[in-house]
Amino acid sequence: MAIAAEVAAEGAGATSVPELLFLLITILVAAKVLGELAERIGQPAVLGELIAGVIVGGSVLGLVDPQNEVIHLLAEIGVVILLFEIGLETDLRQLVKVGGASTAVAAAGVVLPFALGYGVSIALGLGQLPAIVAGAALTATSVGITARVLSDLGRLQEPESQIILGAAVIDDIVGLIILGVVAGLVAGEEVTVGGVARITAAAFGFIIVVLVVGRLVVPPLFAMLARLGRQETVATMAVVLAFFIAYLADAAGSALIIGAFTAGLLLQPTPQAAMIEEGVVRLGHFFVPIFFVTVGAAVDVRSFGQLDVAMVGVALIAVAVIGKFAAGYAAIWFKGRKSVIGVGMIPRGEVGLIFAQLGLTAGVLSVGEFSALTLMVMVTTFLAPPLLKALFPRTARREPPPRSGIAGLTTEA
């Protein structure tokens, strides 16, 4: 009582400790219950978490206000940890190996959805900037969801799966650079070729400088930490590194999550990576659902009933599916089932949601446009698992689904 009362009295409008506990209880229970239910019906848990957010959010139960400062900050910590985790699982050398086919699929999978999404948005009367955000949100494949579904089907080692995974990883990197560009545009910079080039250069430049300097500094630093410090210290310092590079990225004019992702890339080849990932995934199980639930909570379900929102949503879903499915055929020399690759590229997920969230927070997207984009992410996430299952039946030798790692975070967290 007393402790809570004191805290509550500290500032008008401030969140008290019991209020924060209530919000965290609501968010975590809703996320876990709907996440587990989603898995029961063969869907990724992240879909359940988004629906959980819609239910506890402003337009249904009104329990969680995604604008609450503390919850918003915890959600941002969640997305920083999520992108750090994606980086920790991204092996740059692996991308080089899967090579041409993945690159072709990834390139087509960025260009086609962006062009189609932008075109359809302009045709439906959206402005220049909302159309760019919508197109950008269509580009990024969810590597977490795709990897998890392929693993559940016991198909992770098939050539189609390798191409999908390689392309999804490239997509993620390109998506992050697009995010940097779009974040700059959304912040009010002119939509000029020079401006785009400058932001692209800043995004690429930041990653390159950090990767070059970091490769020299980070592995010896963490080797020393592992020798001198406790295991928990190494994992905590890895999170600190992610926060630090995210902070630098922000200061350098790039995006926080690009910094977090780059920190993951730097640590991925170190001998400490597995130990670090174990600790980071645990933190992620707490913080990441806060992000997905607040994204869901920002959706106004009443806006789905509006004809224009429904039209934009359906149009975006159509081009999202068509764009990625067509991209599956980009590696024309590949002899396997191209339809499988196309379907495997369909689920959007975390990066798509980040674009939508960015657009909404910056005031570039209306609530209706934001809701239409969220609907697109939800439907594409929902469509891919049953379609993949139909095209690419489960093998007898079923691999155990990954319980930790990025698949664990994005689909089970």
Added chain:
Amino acid sequence: MAIAAEVAAEGAGATSVPELLFLLITILVAAKVLGELAERIGQPAVLGELIAGVIVGGSVLGLVDPQNEVIHLLAEIGVVILLFEIGLETDLRQLVKVGGASTAVAAAGVVLPFALGYGVSIALGLGQLPAIVAGAALTATSVGITARVLSDLGRLQEPESQIILGAAVIDDIVGLIILGVVAGLVAGEEVTVGGVARITAAAFGFIIVVLVVGRLVVPPLFAMLARLGRQETVATMAVVLAFFIAYLADAAGSALIIGAFTAGLLLQPTPQAAMIEEGVVRLGHFFVPIFFVTVGAAVDVRSFGQLDVAMVGVALIAVAVIGKFAAGYAAIWFKGRKSVIGVGMIPRGEVGLIFAQLGLTAGVLSVGEFSALTLMVMVTTFLAPPLLKALFPRTARREPPPRSGIAGLTTEA
């Protein structure tokens, strides 16, 4: 850039994501570096974390403002998780087994330091309420620090150690009830026998009701969760249970941390306890140092130079050591080294700091009085390990120090 700018623009005076990252980087780096350094010189890491807080806090570097709303809330989540963890490691049946000696030592170890602390405070001119808070802060032995030191010395299985641990655990429970009482008093209730009895009844009553109802509900609930859900879901739901019972405790007029501790007691005997603890300890490594660093950051080192603060501090340290050392002789029938028991009871730690923090936040303690109490906690924490080492030399068969669990949290987190 853009993301951060948007967030910063949300509210005047609000903490932006980069600002929060900067604070977390500062807190975690300082805590880990000084924690590891403390261990190098044979001291518990928690001492290093407190000193880290003093250094980054307002009176030295001024990097971390412990009044920052978000940091304060994260620190409170940290202390809730810490007390949950203490509960998870507290076996009520074990206490019954070590029995009489522990109870005698614990009782004397509460009564003597409280009486001495209260008396000395009144003699030095403190008011009634500050003297009660000071006396209360002297009562609780740090079970985490004591357990860790005994384990480091390879002495955990000696009869002296068993008595110390049993008494320290009883102390923790009694300390929490005293905390509930003091929190009530500090909130402005009259210091009457009836009032104290009522708050004691509420504190006991809450624990009893929650333990009785919880024993019926919690084990089957978590058995079901373990059967139906993923391991991560079980651990997250355990944290949610701790938040929920903490919330109930607050609503029932008890203290948040009593609820969190009771949640730990409920889960301790379940088959899921080890799995839960693993997940909770990871979260604790992130949140708990925020608590200790903000406690350190609230210390005004300049006040140590003031004659009255120094006098109160030295007097409290003297009675803190004398009170607990004398309590070690309370089990007069015990044949072993009573001096070892007395010294093992000396370190205060987390609960002592919670009292000090509570008194400061409520405005009952002046900054000088708060600083004197924090000095007492730091010095007693600092004194015990070398004294114990001298009286109770390390055995050849050295047990590995616990890497997880409460010792890990309080001394390494």
